[in-house]
Amino acid sequence: MKGQKKTYLLALAPFLLLCILFEIIPVIYTVVTSFFPEGGEIGFTLENYINIFTGKLYQQAIINSLLISIFSSVIGLSVAFIGAKAVHEEHGRLKTVFMSILNMVSNFSGVPLAFAYIIMFGNIGVMTMIGANYGIEFLAEFPLYSVWGLILIYVYFQIPLSTLLLIPAFDSIRKEWKEAVALLGGSSMTFWRKVGIPVLMPSILGTFSVLFANALAAYATAYALLMNNVSLLPIRLSEQFVGDIIQRPEFGSAIAVVMMVFMVLAIGVQNKMTPKKGGSR
Amino acid sequence: MAYIEFKNIDKYYGDNHVLKGINLEINKGDFVTLLGPSGCGKSTLLRCLAGLEKISGGQIMLDGEDITNKDPKDRNIGMVFQQYSLFPNMTVEENLSFGLKLQKLDNSEISRRVKDAIDMVELKGKEKEYPSNLSGGQQQRVALARGIVMQPKVLLLDEPLSAIDAKLRKSLQTSIRRIHKELGFTSVFVTHDQDEAMVMSDVIHLFHEGKIEQSGSPVEVYTKPVTSFAAGFIGNYNILDSRAMELITGKKWKDGQIAIRPETFFLSRNEITTEDYCMQGLITDSVPRGNVLRYTININDVEVYADVLFRSISMYNIGDRLNIGVSDHNCVRL
């Protein structure tokens, strides 16, 4: 028995090595680097963080990122609520078709999605041209290459994700509850206000934090649409390490840490709100 | 010498002391039941015997050999689990031959043994089925066959029938008992159901909070409980203290608790002279329970239960005053 002990622990080694080398150490390294002064000297400084929160460019990045994440999550979640509720009430073929489409388009994001919107609402996009030809100003001057355009695109990939996350939650709503409310004289509205939404609340908040984190970290869509010409945290982070301008690893690390803090906050909310299930045994 | 010996077994889960110095001997060929409420340690002791749990202290002997530190696979013990635990990707046949193949027996021997085991549990024709195509009762028969096909020194049965509905359970109880007799191996059976324990066992060990409360044959355990827990767990005893006994019998009793089985009371409208203690009581309630009627009777402000066979001639009504008798040997001192 004693001799066996070491052998079986070997099975854990590849997994632990992977996590340590490519998950834990990179994160720790980044956190540590973020407190180093720029230029490669050894020392401790908060200057990188001060620069993020006082520099106009980076303030703007934080504001834009939070704005886009919150707006796209709220809109996506609202549509998802309607969609998941409809799925909950619908049973026939349409439900199957809808579920398949949700699964299908949940893969449609990043560069392809950005380009699809470019051909629709871009400078020479189809909708834009139709708008110009027929004098529909709203289409002709659609602000795709802006924060609002990004929100529009982000909403697109938030909807299938959040609907797929909410549908199982709606399954937990039992028909008997509705019947009980009806027997006690409540309307359908009463049911949703007093029972349905409170029951769903943990799932809704959990989904929100998933969406928020998803939007905050999204890079490909924004990069494909605007390159580095938009102030977003992922874009600003990436350009400190990759690309044409001078690389600033210490400052970039601080941006990464700020983003991680936002992500942990969002996920922390989710963990708090989702009820814990018991262990396997 | 006993076939299986538990010597001073201690088991802790963290700070939780689940087995408190168990000493237990099991004879070869016996059908032994570990009986008790859930959480009393009976399943833990079984799993320690199987080797699936390590004991914190003590020694386990099997057939004169110390198996305390042996791996489960080397103990030659068979086990039937509550949730069947059949391998879902294997047919009935493959499930049964799994262990035999590991022993590297030759194919003719394997197929002979598998066939015998399938006949034994009456599952002929299901050899090629997957477990998910079988009913719960059939799955448990396969699990049983998988245990006996290995011809183990001991067969352990960990509440094998508790997931099966009442009617099927009776027939499986009979099957298990029959197979045990035919093959003559030693069986250790765990259950929380005292009726099941009574029907199946040669010896019952009653567990309570990590200790053995009482051991004996079913009749002994049923008629002579030694503690109030044993009396309460087996056979719905009336448990009365000496003061209450004094009130109903009119005689002085030594301090302590007395247990009286409900069916040992003798009820009559006429005067009773045949019993040691005769008294009068008022019927306050009557509930039919299967083939008996259970009356609640108030005797000098002490409430007791009395069971009477469900026959129309002996029916009494609530509010009736009756003569009640009980023999001294049925008043068990605990």
Next chain:
Amino acid sequence: MNAQKNKKHIGAKIAIVVIIAYLLLPLVMTLIYSLFREWIDVVPGGFTLSAYTELFTDPLFWKAVGRTVIISIVPIILCTVFVLLAMYVVVVYHPEWDKMIQILCTIPYAIQGVILPICVLSLYSGAPDPFGDRMFMLIATYMVVILPYVYQGIRNNLNGVGASRLIEAAQMLGASRFYAFFRVVIPNIMSGVTVSVMLAMAIVFGDFVIINTLAGGRFMTAQMYLYDVMKKSGQRTCAVIVILFLVTLIISACAFFLQSRGKDGKDR
């Protein structure tokens, strides 16, 4: 009552149809765009398959697709093997360690998107080989990214099949713990694990940020090829998008086919 129910039903139907239309619009537009020479009015003009024929005859495209397949499959297989080995230790010897594994497999959520590749790059860009090797970084980073999905899939399947009980049963029949885990439990969870693994594959397949950060233009995957074409021809870009989307669709369709087949098997 009936009328009210009907009305509600129609409401649900309308909601679903509207959402479907919204979700399909960009896809349909992309498809049409890839098939016509010009589209500046309501009706596009000049139907042609030239974008597709050009693409199919471009060896660069096929090389890019080939690279994508390799760069998706290698990390997925390695990651699955690593997690299975780790879960062997957890399930058989130390169930209490599951908490730690779970945390390690959740962290990638918090460093998703651009954060992880940047952290890896800044740490290892100057490091000696193999760590400094971009391919090495790329594969390891992909492995970390899919860790949550692979872990979740494996754990759900282990719980679903009652792994610890099966191991106990196999041990009582004379099997060692190692044999019990790898020869009894693994065959029972393999189809379920394949499903989650294929979903993870779709993630790697659609990745742009990690490959762009870690490899730049040095390793042209399908997504990088797409990004490159984007600057040249709109029509061809749309054709690439359509093809890549179809490939992803086939991967997930296989996963769902496997999943439904697995369910049928259990329900019988």
